[in-house]
Amino acid sequence: MTNIENLTNIIESILFGAGRPIRLSEIKTLLGSQNLDIDLPSIKIALNSLEARYEESSIEIKEVASGFRMQIKEEYGDCLYPLWNDTTNRISKAFMETVSIIAYKQPVTRGDIEDIRGVSVSTQIIRSLLDREWIKVSGYRDAPGRPALYETTKTFLNDLNLKSINDLPPLPEALSAEEALDQLEVG
Template sequence: MNEDDLVRIQAIAEAALLAAGKPLSLEELRELFWEGERPARQVMEHAMAMVEKACEGRGFELKRVASGYRLQVREEFAPWVGRLFEEKPQRYSRALLETLALIAYRQPITRGEIEEIRGVTVSSNIIRTLLEREWVRVVGHRDVPGRPAMYATTKQFLDYFNLAGLDELPALSEVRDLEAIGREIEKKMQGEIELDVPSAEGEEADEQNLDESPSEQTIH
């Protein structure tokens, strides 16, 4: 395959990523071509490397996330680009971020296990929000009385937080408690979400302490 063919494949990939509005996998990009002209996987990977290089010094970049490749605004330009949108970023409570962090690091995990670690009940609204956003899903049921649902994260979770895999989450050795993990996850949001950390008196009404003086909960 000559250089002109590679440049054409690169251009087609760029056009597809701009039009798709979502990540595209390598196979989805290859499927854009007729069978007789479909580039080999290695050739397609080389073309994507060319796309990445072409983005250097530009206001956007090629990012590989769990679902594939996407073109996105570089993080450093988010403050300016954000002014195009009147809607304010959605605010998430510390309780939601801590629950999401536990699911991400301890999956599969049940609601009862989350409550045991956090020391407070988990609001039904939190679980519903995570399910509706498709950040978590039910992957089975624990073989204990009541058969509680077990939760795990999804590809949508990885895509939203700009991750290709769970191994890109901050290492547990670098964070000592749930609140710190919540802050680290928030950094992955690229300014899309604003963290709302309520005071002890401002916690959600349906989160009741399981212990009047719970000890500090940590993840080991």
């Protein structure tokens, strides 16, 4: 058996080298391939130790939908922005509105999205969301034409740093007609 400090370092190297989120069971399997029979609670203790180690640094251990990963803390992201500033992949307002509707109202059809947005949904936006693996077809509505039902994926959650769809910020409450008029009079 290996001591907890060495186990922590081994798990740190796995997270650093993986380049993607790793599930606890995957860590256990990787350790097993090195003849280290470590139980899941010990792996979780080592992860907690890593979290404590990085508490005062720019790095953190983050649990997202697909597992655990090592990443730069959000407050240090601006320092890296010039390295990754790719202006060729700007995200449009229509793209963000579409993925937001899918995330909050899933599963939804293209028609549902168009009803909410009040405009037609570009085929390119849907294709782009599918290519990024942010959405997937989860089934088909039992309606004329059998429209596809879209929902978000674990990749979407990972890319937005979320563990589950329940971690999305709450939607603002809709204003009553009276409240909207009050705001117009004040403004």
